[in-house]
Each structure stands twice: as C-alpha cells, then as structure tokens.
Amino acid sequence: MASAARITVMSIQTRRERERAERERLIVTAARDLAEAEGWDAVTTRRLAAEIEYSQPVLYSHFKGKGAIMAAVAVRGCEELTADLRASTASAEGAYGRIAAVGRAYTDFGRRRPALYDAMFTHLVDLPFATPEAPAPLQEAFGELLRSVEPFAREGEDRALLTETFWAGLHGLVTLMRSGRLPEQAHDRRLALLVERFAPQDPMA
Template sequence: MQTRRERVRAEREKLIVSAARELAEAEGWEAVTTRRLAERVEYSQPVLYSHFKGKGAIMTAVAVEGFASMAEELRAARTEAVDAAGALEAVARAYTAFAGWRPALYDAMFHHQVDLPFGDPDAPPALWAAFNELAAAVRPYAESEDELGALAETFWAALHGLTTLMRQGRLPNDGHERRLALLLSRFIGV
C-alpha cells in the first residue's frame, strides 16, 4: 500500500509545478512567492519544502517542463520544412516565437540560474531534446560532424541574444524580422 501514498504525493508535486508555472505565466515570476503558491495549491508553505529543497528547485522543475515544450515546438517546425534552409529558418522562428509567447517559461529556462547540468551527459533528456533539435537544423551547414556541436551552440546563442535583448527592451521590436533574416543569411550562406 506504499504505492498509493507515493502516487498522491507525485500528483501533488505535479500540481505544485503546474501552479508555479501558471502563476508565473499570469503575473511573472516576481509574483510567485512561496506564500501565494501555497495558497494556490491549498496547502501550507512547509508542504512545498517537503517536495522541493526550495523555491529554486520548483523553478528548476518548471524550467525542465519548458525545455520539453520547446523541444516539441522546434521539432514540429523542423520536420514540417521541405529543405535545409527552410528548416533552419523554421526552427529559428519557432525559437523566438516560443520565447515571445511563453516569456515566464523562457525566464525559468534561461534568466534565473537553475541548478541544472547543461551540456552534461546526465542532463535531463528534455534539455538534450531541445538542443538536439537545434543541432539537427544546423547540421547541413556544419563542415564536419566535429564542428556541429560548436556551430549549434553558436546559433543557439545568437537566437538567445536576439530574443532576450528584444524582450528586455534593449532592441526595438520592429526590427526583429530583419535581424532574424540577417542572422539566417549569415548561417545559411547567401
């Protein structure tokens, strides 16, 4: 009968993560306090700490959900394209669209430092899934398999820079299309 208890615990853990994500998406992460989160899941604050080490761990869980979601969208964009150039463009657009439509999720994934082993072999599969989509889209433009990793990282960084600078008001919104086109032209090669 241990499994029943474990099942309801696992369910409540999911509930906490979902509530945190929803609250963040509705009002931003600065509105996600342990008190409000506890109120939302209709438990007291200490219950949160019986599931997670702290608020940071909850945000990390949301971030992992975010990577899984992003991987799905990148994959859909990539596999629907007809050629290599179209795939790279589709993935780039899907990436920036994701950051624009789900800013709270993107924040959890990239702007808050979350104790996740990026690049490590035992990083959560969702992280690798998202990265691998970028790598797959970039592969036709890598000179060697050995270069692929670095090229994917560079392309990823460029997309990340574009989205974050724009969302923070450091870049004007209306130049986005042009910048994206420029970036793609540099990676596709004329």
C-alpha cells in the same frame, strides 16, 4: 494474513506515493501558470501554497526551495520547446527552410512564454547543462537545434559548437528584445539576418 497485510501496506504506500507525485505535478503546474500569468516575481512561496491549497512547508517537503521549483518548471519547459521545434520542422522544406523554421519557432517560444523561457535559460537554476547528466528534455531540445544547423557546418567545424553559436544568436535576440534593449518591431528582419549568416543559401531554394 501476514502476506495480505504486507500487500495492504504496499498498496497504501503506492497510493500515497501516487498522491505525492500528483501533488508535486500540481505544484510545478501552478508555478508555471502563475509565472506565465504574472511573472516570476509574483511566484512567492505563500502565493504558490495558496494556489495549491496547502500550507507553505508542504512545498519544502517536495523541493529544496524556490530555486528547485523553478528548475522543475524549466525542465517541463524544455519539453514544450522541443515539441514546438519539432512541429515547426514538420512542414519545412530543405535545409534552409528547416533552420529558418527552427529559428522562428525558437524566438516565438521565447516571446510567447517569457517566464518559462527565463526559467530555462536566463535565471540561475542549478541544472546541469552541456553534460551527459543534463535532463533528457534539455538534450532533446538541443538535438533539434543541432539537426537544423549541422547541414551548414563547413569542413573542420565542430557541429555542436556551431549549434551552440547559433543558439547564442537566437538567445541574444530573445533576451535583448524582451528586456527592451532591442525594439520588437524589427525582429523578423534581425532573425532573417541571423539565419542568413548561418545558412548562406538562396532563400528561394
């Protein structure tokens, strides 16, 4: 009976852990959806608690605070971004077609999922970036960027640094446009100019 009891205890614990993990996913999903629908200002701990049909303190048993919830949303967002970038390169032809497709997919992501994008790259979330401890989804997204940029690195140029610079260009386009500093209408032409600067190839090639 002793061992049976132990097994029962373990199965109960695993069930509880499973339920806890599920609820945690529920929180992140609710935060993401609410942010996408009404912006991060609308994501209050009260509203979020109501959305998942638990009380406020439950959130704090899963996350240290609102910032940690946003960080979790950001990590999930990286997975979606990586998927978008990969999908865009599937039908791209040639190195120029590839970097153009990635640039397009990246800026589209920023415009289509503004709240997600802000959590990932604008707001201050304490996630490790640009270090080996960075979350895997983040590193994968960067890797996709790097693969599209590295063919255009010249002799003696660091591929990673060049990718970061190209990334900065895309990021600037997205944020300045989204905050109203740049008019949306000419985005296509600005994106083309940026890609052209980093991939000085014949667009028809």
